[in-house]
Amino acid sequence: MMDWSPFAAVLFDLDGVITPTADVHRRAWTDMFNGFLAGLDGQQPFTDDDYVKFVDGKPRADGVRSFLSSRSIDLPDGDADDPAAAHTVAGLGTRKNDRFNEILQRDGVDAYPGSIALLDALKPAGLRLAIVSSSRNARAVLSAAGLLDRFEVIVDGNVGAEAHLDGKPAPDYFLHAAAALNAAPEQAVVLEDAISGVQAGAAGTFGLVIGVDRGAGHNALVNAGAHQVVSDLDELLPAGDADPTQMQGTP
Incomplete structure (x- = not known):
């Protein structure tokens, strides 16, 4: 279970975090x-x-x-x-x-159930959500999964090329997304399953970098800079009796 109240924004990698498209x-x-x-x-x-x-x-x-x-x-x-x-x-x-x-x-593609559960829990909390993916296919994947409207900002490989962003493990993609959400890095949570993505979150000095272990390995994700590691996003849900309005971060 997680306390989301210190944060204003959540930056999700897509492949391996939201959908099993990795x-x-x-x-x-x-x-x-x-x-x-x-x-x-x-x-x-x-x-x-x-x-x-x-x-x-x-x-x-x-x-x-x-x-x-x-x-x-x-x-x-x-x-x-x-x-x-x-x-x-x-x-x-x-x-x-x-x-x-x-x-x-x-x-086709179906999102991880635990990821949907977390998105559902964060929706009423006022937290601003972004997808941060190196893939140029992020919008197609989100559309296929029925999730395109869940994210206020999508920074994908197309945006990265247009904005001349350095790719992961550089933090540029995540910093670009946080800025688009008007959130300082320390107000944002990064969720990543790739070693290079966790390294990017750590390099950007974000408030919290969570490694999602879909096979990379707990120790490898920690060594890359993850503050904590989960195997599924349902481990990050608020307590069952929590009031969702108390999760809201600083906008």
Whole structure:
């Protein structure tokens, strides 16, 4: 249970925090990279450990560059509108995005029940809510889950590119969202499941950084800077007999 009264804003990562789309991203990255690596000599397949270390939580192009660097593979950046067939960082990013959207359209997405429960509890409390995601697909995911109208501000990969924000683990995305909600960092709570996202929250000196352990590991999230770690957002609900109006933070 949590006391929300010291805070004015809550900044949620999307994939792995609100929706289980981190798994969809992982599958899309794995399919894309393994297809690419199959055409190179001496390369081992892309692994779940590669995903956590080099890709998870980062903007798409940064994730491609980070993984390729780990394998000593050098590709030109290319242009943002490169087609999936292009042998560039942007082209690989396009391949990954195409695969992600194929899976999303085929399978759909449902939000975690615990995340819905927390959103329902925060709604009457006057806390201002934002999504902060490196993904350029955040709005599509929220629409698919029926949650687009739950968040006052959405800072995603498209906003990050337009505003020239450095991606996670830099704190820029979260700071941008807090400013859009007129909340100082110390008044805001960050909820993240990715190591890079927790590092971003810690770097921004936010009032509270909560790691959501969907597989990264409790110790890894703490070491990245999480003040506390939960396995599901329902652990952050106010006490059952609490008056929701007493949860309200400073606007």
